[in-house]
Amino acid sequence: MYKVFVNDKVIYFTNNSENCNQFSKGLTLAFFTLETTPFIIELLENDDKIDHVIILVNDFDYAFNEFKTRFQIIKAAGGIVSNSKNEKLFIYRLDKWDLPKGKIEKGENVEAAALREIEEECGINELTIIKPLNDTFHIYNLHGKTILKQTYWFDMSSTYQGELVPQLEEDITKVEWLTDSEIKTKVMGNTYASIKELLT
DSSP states (O other): OEEEEETTEEEEEESOGGGSOOOSSEEEESOOOTTHHHHHHHHHHHOTTOOEEEEEOSOHHHHHHHHHTTSEEEEEEEEEEEOTTOOEEEEEETTEEEOOEEEOOTTOOHHHHHHHHHHHHHOOOOEEEEEEOOOEEEEEEETTEEEEEEEEEEEEEEOOOSOOOOOGGGTEEEEEEEOHHHIIIIITTSSOHHHHHHHO
C-alpha cells in the first residue's frame, strides 16, 4: 500500500481497503488511469466532503508508479532523532512543528542527506542512524508546478548536548528537544498529517 498526502487528506493505493486507516468521508475508485489524477487532486483540494480517496486496484505498485509520472518529483531525507532522555528533536517552521529534513543533493545518498540536513537545520552533530522508517509522500504546489515529494526517514539517536541553532535562512525559528507529553500537547495539534503518521 502507498499513501500520498494532499494537505491533511490522503490518497491510498492498495489492493485491500481494509488496510486503509480510513477517515470519515471518502471515495473508493476501483480503477485508475492517468486521466483521473487531476480529478483526484482537485477533489481533495476543493471538496470539504471528501477527506480520502482509495484507489482499489490489484496492481497498486503499477498504479502508483503511473500516478507519479504526472508530477515533478522531489526527494528529501530526514529523521526522528532521540537523545539520552528519549526526547525527540523538532523544528518550528512557518508556524508549524515539523521534523528536520531536506532535499537530497545530486550524487548524495539518502543516509548522508538525512544526516547533513539535520545538522544544518538544527546545529546538531553526533548523529547515529539506527534504522530506516517508512517513506512519506505528499503533494504541494511550488511556483505554479505540482510537486510530489518523497521523503526518506530514519530513526536516529544523538549524544549531542550543546546549543541547538535553528537555520534561519530556511525559515526555521525554533529547534527543541520535546518529551512525549510535549509532543502530544504542542506538536500533534499543529503539524502536518504526514508527520503525525510517522509519530503514531
